[in-house]
Amino acid sequence: MLMLVNCSSCHTPLQLPPGAKSIRCVLCQAVTFIADPRYAPSPSAPSSHYYQQPPPQLQGPSPYNHAPSGPPPQAHGSKRAVICGVSYKNTGYELKGCINDANCMKYLLVNRFSFPESSIVTLTEEETDPHKRPTKHNIRMALYWLVQGCQPGDSLVFHYSGHGSQQRNYTGDEVDGYDETLCPTDFESQGMIIDDEINATIVRPLPHGVKLHAIIDACHSGTVLDLPFLCRMDRHGKYVWEDHRPRSGMWKGTSGGEVISFSGCDDNQTSADTSALSRIASTGAMTYSFIQTIERGHATTYGNMLNAMRSTIHNTDEHEGGFISSLLTMLSTGGSLGGGLRQEPQLTASEAFDVYKKPFSL
Structure with missing residues (x-):
C-alpha cells in the first residue's frame, strides 16, 4: 500500500x-x-509492480540547488531544451517510437529554430553517459537545469515521449480528482513524476520575459504541467479557455514568465505509437503531427497549430495517405472516432490568450 x-x-x-x-x-x-x-x-501504472522500494537518499545538497551531475551543456544565446525519449527497453511495456521522437525533435530544434546542440540535454536509454539516461533523478535534474539562471528573452523547450499515467489526488487541487504523471525508466522502484512537481520545478519559478514550450507525447497528458488554463476546442475550431486553477487557491502559474504546452491527448485519453506501420519509422502520433504541422507551414498561430495537429491525426493526409488515421483505428484502446482512437492533442497555458492572433514561435 x-x-x-x-x-x-x-x-x-x-x-x-x-x-x-x-x-x-x-x-x-x-x-x-x-x-x-x-x-x-x-496509483495505476503500466506495470503491477509499481513501488517496490523507497527512493535512495540523495547525498549532498538538494538537486534543486545545483546543476545536473557531470558537465552540463553551456547555454548559448537565449535557447535551451530538455528532450526525453523513454522506450522502457526489454520490459513488458516497451515503446518503439520514443527514441525516434527524441532524435526528430532535436533535429527540428537545431535546424528549424536554431537551438545550439550544446544547449540541448537529451535523455534516452541509448545514452552511454549514465547521467543522461531517463531515470527519475536525471529527469528531475535536467528540468532544474532547464530553468536555472534563465533571463528575459530566453526560449526554453521541454519535450517528453514515453508512458504517462494518473494517480488519485487527495489535496483537492485537481478538477478530475487525479494527478497526471510521467513514467521514467525506473518508475517501478522510484515512483512516477507527478504534475505538482513538474509545475513547481519548471512553471512557478519562470521569471518575466522567459517563454517555455512543453511538447508532451504521453497518455493522460492534457494537464501534466498543471497549468491554470486549458483551451477546449471543438472540431470546428471554436474554443473556450477552461479555468483549471485549484479550488484551494494555490497558484499554479509562473512568476511572470509564459508557459504553453502541447500534449498528446486529454487527461482521460491515451496516445498512440506508430510502430504498427512498417512503411515509416516508429514515432509517437502526437510528435509526428507536431513536426509535420511545422514542416508544412501550418504553424502560424497557436490555434492553427492545434487544428492542424488534430487534422493530421484524424483525417486522411494528402502526403501520407492517412496513415495516422488508419493507425489509430488499428490501435483503438478507448473512445470512438470513426471506429478509431479518440486522441485529441491539447493546448494549456499559464495565461489565456487569443489562439488565432498569437503567432507560434519557439
Missing part, C-alpha cells in the same frame, strides 16, 4: 514508502513526520 502525504512546509504531495515514519521533501528539504497515517491505493 502506498501512502500519500503533504509536505509540512510547502504542501507538495509526497509518496511515503510503506512503514516509513517520516519523509524529506525534495523541493524544500523539510522533514514531515507521520502522526495519523491515511493509506491510499497504489
